[in-house]
Amino acid sequence: MKIAVIGTGYVGLVTGTCLAETGNNVICVDIDANKVGKMQESIVPFYEPDLESLFKRNIHNGTLSFTTNLEEAVNESLIIILALPTPPSEDGSADLSYVLNTAEAIGKLMTSYKIIVNKSTVPVGTADKVRETVANYTKHNFDVVSNPEFLREGVAVNDFMKPSRVIVGTRSEKVKKIFSELYAPYMRQGERLIFMDERSAELTKYAANAFLATKISFMNEMAGLCEILGANVEEIRRGIGMDDRIGKQFLYAGVGYGGSCFPKDVQALAKTAIEIGGDFRIVDAVMKTNYAQREKFLDKIINYFGANLKGKKLAFWGLAFKPETDDLREAPALYLIEELLKEGVEIVTYDPVAMENTKKQLGDKIGYAKNQYECLEKADALVIVTEWKNFRNPDFDQIAEKLNDKVIFDGRNLYNLERMQELGFYYNSIGRQLVQPKTSN
Numbered sequence: 001m002k003i004a005v006i007g008t009g010y011v012g013l014v015t016g017t018c019l020a021e022t023g024n025n026v027i028c029v030d031i032d033a034n035k036v037g038k039m040q041e042s043i044v045p046f047y048e049p050d051l052e053s054l055f056k057r058n059i060h061n062g063t064l065s066f067t068t069n070l071e072e073a074v075n076e077s078l079i080i081i082l083a084l085p086t087p088p089s090e091d092g093s094a095d096l097s098y099v100l101n102t103a104e105a106i107g108k109l110m111t112s113y114k115i116i117v118n119k120s121t122v123p124v125g126t127a128d129k130v131r132e133t134v135a136n137y138t139k140h141n142f143d144v145v146s147n148p149e150f151l152r153e154g155v156a157v158n159d160f161m162k163p164s165r166v167i168v169g170t171r172s173e174k175v176k177k178i179f180s181e182l183y184a185p186y187m188r189q190g191e192r193l194i195f196m197d198e199r200s201a202e203l204t205k206y207a208a209n210a211f212l213a214t215k216i217s218f219m220n221e222m223a224g225l226c227e228i229l230g231a232n233v234e235e236i237r238r239g240i241g242m243d244d245r246i247g248k249q250f251l252y253a254g255v256g257y258g259g260s261c262f263p264k265d266v267q268a269l270a271k272t273a274i275e276i277g278g279d280f281r282i283v284d285a286v287m288k289t290n291y292a293q294r295e296k297f298l299d300k301i302i303n304y305f306g307a308n309l310k311g312k313k314l315a316f317w318g319l320a321f322k323p324e325t326d327d328l329r330e331a332p333a334l335y336l337i338e339e340l341l342k343e344g345v346e347i348v349t350y351d352p353v354a355m356e357n358t359k360k361q362l363g364d365k366i367g368y369a370k371n372q373y374e375c376l377e378k379a380d381a382l383v384i385v386t387e388w389k390n391f392r393n394p395d396f397d398q399i400a401e402k403l404n405d406k407v408i409f410d411g412r413n414l415y416n417l418e419r420m421q422e423l424g425f426y427y428n429s430i431g432r433q434l435v436q437p438k439t440s441n
């Protein structure tokens with residue numbers, strides 16, 4: 001099928017590449033000429049594991065191409081997928097200007113029947129707004145489909161190629177037939193393809209993200225209880241996760257969820273509830289807990305140093321909002337760094353892939369180490385914010401040797417408490433007992 005994907009971010013480029021991989025002809029459009037130039041030279045413009053080989057293969061095969069020219073893409077395609085940003089507006093609702101401006105442009109440019117697909121995360125009623133907008137500018141027939149995306153950064157290709165489900169919001173039988181064919185290569189006998197009305201599809205996306213965020217905030221609250229009651233949140237996680245009704249995933253306590261989606265989508269859902277005259281009390285609590293969680297972690301560091309905080313040097317392992325991505329949007333590390341800088345703390349960081357993006361944001365306000373051990377040189381404590389694999393089993397002798405004091409604040413519970421006790425570290429993690437070096441008397 002001939003497909004245009006508008007917006008080549010994490011969602012658009014992965015979608016375009018994976019659709020090309022199964023034999024479609026995909027033309028990707030982006031407003032950012034610099035980015036398009038890179039992609040035309042076969043350079044993937046961001047870090048996403050497993051994307052590059054598919055991306056290069058399909059460019060080479062001629063099934064994947066890039067342009068800044070929307071008209072060309074609209075003319076050549078039957079299906080036009082919008083994978084555009086929907087950032088939070090000042091009041092917390094989703095900003096639909098990218099989607100609606102593009103809908104207007106498509107309406108003006110189209111010269112035959114098109115299927116306009118919304119893959120961006122958008123509030124209920126957006127499909128209707130897109131339909132109205134396009135209709136204002138064209139006399140040609142078209143359908144508008146809500147096809148929310150559930151991929152995760154870091155495993156995006158796998159999530160697209162083997163989706164847990166694909167939601168297609170449409171009432172058109174013609175579109176259902178076309179989408180059954182389009183998604184057939186990614187389905188096991190089609191049982192994961194779910195058709196519903198557009199409004200339900202739009203709300204399903206928010207329900208999924210808000211529910212996952214709720215699991216995380218629940219566990220973060222539980223971690224707070226564990227610290228006071230002398231329990232271990234990792235045992236609670238294992239103990240409840242074995243129950244299939246609860247499930248093992250998204251039960252990891254930490255420094256609070258970040259990323260470009262959970263914070264904005266949970267907030268947008270709360271805003272939707274307010275707009276219709278109600279409120280969504282659970283979602284409000286989820287947001288509060290999430291912000292409190294990173295503040296609590298910050299307080300642990302501040303309280304440890306007390307009056308001596310100013311002038312201390314801290315080593316940060318991890319900057320991205322989660323491992324396997326260079327995305328810093330709403331990354332808890334950035335919040336912690338900004339707050340500690342205000343306290344006069346010196347910060348040196350290491351992240352396997354997010355350093356370049358961090359430099360763009362923070363410049364020389366912080367230091368950037370070549371590797372995780374250089375980062376520790378003469379620091380007063382190590383702060384772990386992202387659970388990259390290479391932080392999981394480090395050389396503790398080097399850590400002890402390089403740090404001024406054997407002090408670790410671990411926002412991701414990477415290490416075993418007994419081991420840290422044996423090694424003589426001060427080790428402050430999440431929802432587990434504080435480990436302090438034994439004092440000899």
Ligand SMILES: NC(=O)C1=CN([C@@H]2O[C@H](COP(=O)(O)OP(=O)(O)OC[C@H]3O[C@@H](n4cnc5c(N)ncnc54)[C@H](O)[C@@H]3O)[C@@H](O)[C@H]2O)C=CC1
Nearest residue numbers: 007008009010011012030031032083084086120121149153
């Ligand atoms: N990042 C993720 O993991 C997921 C994101 N989503 C949703 O998908 C949507 C897109 O998200 P991301 O891919 O993260 O965004 P992104 O910010 O990574 O990429 C958006 C792209 O659109 C381009 N763009 C902006 N205006 C344009 C225009 N008028 N014409 C053509 N291109 C334009 C930008 O230059 C950029 O390359 C959002 O609604 C998001 O909530 C949904 C599922 C997962």
Ligand SMILES: O=C(O)[C@H]1O[C@H](OP(=O)(O)OP(=O)(O)OC[C@H]2O[C@@H](n3ccc(=O)[nH]c3=O)[C@H](O)[C@@H]2O)[C@H](O)[C@@H](O)[C@@H]1O
Nearest residue numbers: 149150151152153216250251252254257258259261321322
């Ligand atoms: O709408 C979106 O954009 C996407 O948002 C999330 O994907 P993503 O933001 O890439 O990352 P997640 O793996 O969900 O992690 C989000 C945040 O939650 C945190 N998290 C996750 C799981 C957990 O148990 N504990 C926890 O603190 C992570 O550290 C991270 O900061 C969803 O998982 C995707 O299904 C969805 O498509």
